Amino acid sequence: MSIHPRTEPWLRASRDIREILGKLQGDYGLTDVEMLRVLFAHQQDMTVRMLRAERHPGHPGRRADTEYPSCPPAQIDAQPRTGRPSTYARPKRSETI
Template sequence: MPVQQASRAIRDALDGLQQEHDLTDVEMLRVLFEHQQDITKYMLRRERHPNDPDKKADEA
């Protein structure tokens, strides 16, 4: 139940931001995709280099 409530709150907030910034659906998807890329980049760095998460994932 908490996840469903959080999901709804996030959707509502995203809808509001999309309207506030007058973004098309494609523009909104692009913003979300870029955010996901940032998150996964740092997740991958921590996975590959747990003792040095600032090191790029493809560095030895």
Template structure:
């Protein structure tokens, strides 16, 4: 089986990100639920920006739900 060229790069990055997230969770003494909330808030911000760019590529300041 041949892997896509970026597969191993993405896996290495994923491992490093998970390790750093674990470290930050311990450093800030966050429960699993608190950590999940932080990650979900970040994900929401990212997806909002992506949705705005998709719906309004020439006007990124426009809200995603605006016509």
């Protein structure tokens, strides 16, 4: 059985990032949940940037969820808008930790 050429670098990077994250968690004295929140925030930021780049090539500062007249329709979300509000309700500031 042959291994895909990208598997080995991916495994090495995964091992290295686990070591780095473990060191950062220890250096800052973060709990597992706090560290997970840091990672989620970083992942969310990366995802927004990727979505902006996908929807507005050449204009990364534009919001991902906004349609601009200069963008061809194919670069804007292909799924139709329903006009319904999101089912996710953000907790009030007083409800957060």
